[in-house]
Structures are given as structure tokens and as C-alpha cells.
Amino acid sequence: MFGHLNAEDFTNLIEHAELTAKRRAHLQLCTRCMATLAAVQDVQAQMAPSENDIPEPDWAEFRSSVRDAILSRSAQRSAYIRRWTGWPVRPAMAWGLSAVFVAGLTAGMLVWNQRGVEPAASVSEIETVDNPETDAVVWSQTDVFDQLAQLKDDEVEHLRRLLEADSAKVAPEPPKPPKQ
């Protein structure tokens, strides 16, 4: 035995479609399914299409309204696109781009000039590294020759001594006389 008819079965019956033999047998025996089917068929029959109930508009006017709306929207869209890319905006865009170019050029030149008049680094920027092994002098990024030119006498003397001491360390030993 199986259950009652489902919604799809009822719709198929309303539409006069075929049911399986088992389903049809059930329907013939089941008063509940019979009652449901009769009631739903009743409602469906009374809902039959009734064209006359619907008042129709003026179709020519209807069509022309749709056409006008589509054309006006299309015109608006193309005008919008033209507004941002077309000839009316090109002189303004040219002026704007020129202004940006001039401003950029001016700013670049100002920056360049400021870098040119920047004061040279003082000797204090020369950092000595207390490295016991090398006692090397580490120079900053400033121009070495500019720095040397600006050294005071005592600084020059100190630097000379440092360089001499350093060169004495790395100087090669005098060659030994060949053995006879």
C-alpha cells in the first residue's frame, strides 16, 4: 500500500495527464484524494481565462511611448559619453593637462635648485670607527674632495698622521738579499 497522491499528481490529473496504474487505483479507493481533486478542479475551472475582463490600452500610443523612452535614454547615454570624451571637453582637458605639466616642471626645478644650494656636510660627518684591527676611517656619503678641501690645519695634520700610520702597517717588508 502507498500514500495519498502528491501535489504533482493532482496537477497532472487536473491537466488530464496520465497517472500510473497504482496511483489511479489509489484514487479510486481514497475518498480524501477524490474530494481534494474535485475541490481543486472546481477552483481551477472557475479561474478559466477571461480575456474580456482586461481593458486594453491604446496600442499605438503604448508602442510609441516605449520607442520614445528607449530613444531618449539612448540619446542621454551617448550625450553623457560625449560630454566626457567629445570635442567640447577637449580644450578644457588640454588646458588642464598643460597646467599640470607646468606645475610639475616648476616643482621639479625648485627641488633641483634646493638640492644644488644645500650646504656641504661638515667634517663632523666623518665618522671614525673604533675598529681595533683596522682603525679605518669611514666617510659619509658627501663628496670626499669637498671635505678634504675644507679641513682645518690641525685636522689635516691628524688625517695625515692617520694615513701614515696606516700605510706603515700595510707597507710590504723590504726584499731580503738573495743568499749567496
Next chain:
Amino acid sequence: MDSTLTAPSTMIAQDTDVDFSLVERYLAGDMTAFDELMLRYERQIYRVCYRFVENRDDARDLAQEVFIKAFEHLPTFRRESSLKTWLYRIAMNHCINHVKKNSREFVEVDDNIGSTRPSVHTEMEHREQREQLRRLVKRLPPKQKAILELRIHEQLSYEEIAKISGRSVSTIKASVFFALEKIRKLVKEPKGRSSPRLRPQ
């Protein structure tokens, strides 16, 4: 299977071919194709809209909006379904949204429903019954109402409705049954008054 359940496939294919060629012509700038497309579908779409709003002016406005939307999006129509299905889908969604936005349109069934006043003229009586049913249909959820309208009034096949609403044929069939069942229950609803006469004619 009954012919009301599935539309003849050859006719559908011919219609689809004609529609596609009209679409091509319209997209190529031929405005006569626009008129032909409108002539083919304006009544059907208007009727669907009318069933939702029950008012000529509102239905006309809704149908015009549907066509404007459809023609604007025609370049994106991918031809995976027929133009008819596509238009109905736009119409159905547009109408459902409209009803949701203006939910006050779900008016209660008016007091005259269920009147047992004997009617003299049979035609008037039938009209009254149809009017009562129409009001009851308004109380269905929008999607269920749309499916019922497409099946009963537009007489679309279950396959077509399934394509329009993006559901299976079984779901559509069940939905039609549940809608009819709900209306039957509403008719029986006492509401302190007797129910409208819905006897077999």
C-alpha cells in the same frame, strides 16, 4: 501527455527563430523590427502586468517599463532561452518587485465576498464569482500568484514556466496545486460570513 502541458516543439522553434532574427535586425538598427517585436509580445506582457495590478494605467506603465528594460538589455540577451521566456521572466520579476514595494495592494477580501444574495442573471453571477476569485488570488504570495497566472491565464506550458522562474517542472506543478488549494481554503474560510459560491458550473 496532454497538449496543454507541453507546447508543440516545432512551433516553439519557429517562433524562436523569428524572434532571434528580429532581435538581430533591431540590434543592427532596424526600427521596423522593434515594431514587430512589440506587436508579438505587447499584449501578453501587458496582460501579465494587469493581473498583478488590476488597473489599466498601472498595468500600461509596468508593461512599458518591462519593454524599456528588455530593449535596453537586448544586447546582453544570450539566447540560451527563447525571447518569450526572457520577456516573461523580466515581466514576472518586475511585477513581483512592484507588488512587494507596494504591498498595501494586498487588500483584504472585501465584505461582499461570500454574499449569498441570489443572483438573477447567470452571467452576472459568473462575473461576480470570477471577481471574488480574483480577489482571493491577490492574497497569494507574489511568486505563487505569478506561476498560477502564467499557467491559467497565459496558458504557458509547465516547461516554459519552469524556464521563466528558474525552477523544476515538478516544483511548478506542485506550486500550481498549492495555490489552488490555498484559494479553496480561503473560499471555505468562515470569516463570520458565508463563503462565496464555488459550485461546479
